[in-house]
Amino acid sequence: MTEGAQRRQAETGKRYDVFHTDCPARNVVGHVTSRWGIWVLISLRSNALRFYELRESIQGVSEKMLAQTLRTLVRDGLVWREVEPTTPPQVTYGLTEFGRDIGEPLTELFDRITRRLPPYSAE
Template sequence: MKISDPVPGESPLKADCPCRMVFDHLTSRWALLVLIALSDGPLRFHALRDCVEGVSEKMLSQSLKTLVRDGMVSRHVEPTVPPRVSYELTHIGQEVSEPLRAVFEWIGHRVEDIKAAQHRYDATGA
């Protein structure tokens, strides 16, 4: 199966393809988990941090900034003291989160097969 060129004359397999940068952003470790967490609805920063176990505040902040910049996530600030900030998926963020959730569900269904393959590989001493 040949991958289609989303940008005419550009291949997503080439390092300089404009789609490649967005692909790299979406598939980064924390951004991927943030998109999945936000697919259930808007969350405030600390609730999102607690939802995505293991992410530091620094990495969460960086991931959110990138996703906001790319138009996947919107940031809402309520004019309170202190300000209340929440994040939610935009329309395109919702679109991309659907196949990402499907991949996570597939992993969940196949995790035992994957673990067995890892065990077989590790047993060969490779």
């Protein structure tokens, strides 16, 4: 799926200057590395989840912040959204190809961090 910043780059054929304040890629980087964006991408890396499953997997996120983060990531083309016409509607989210591509190094980063930290002790 080519959406958001990906599509704009393909149309222009130029490389983005992420250090420029008007760069659309800079916005996507900001969304991915936002407080909740990174957790959404990591949570969806294995499989698609419904909204409440996603909320349960990310401890500490409010419904409002999760909804805002998901809207942003869908708009950026990193996450897809599917609504089942039931009562109440069931909404499922998953990673697009672009989202999987971005999520892979994030997963590697998390794995490296957790391997290098000293053993966890609950005190």
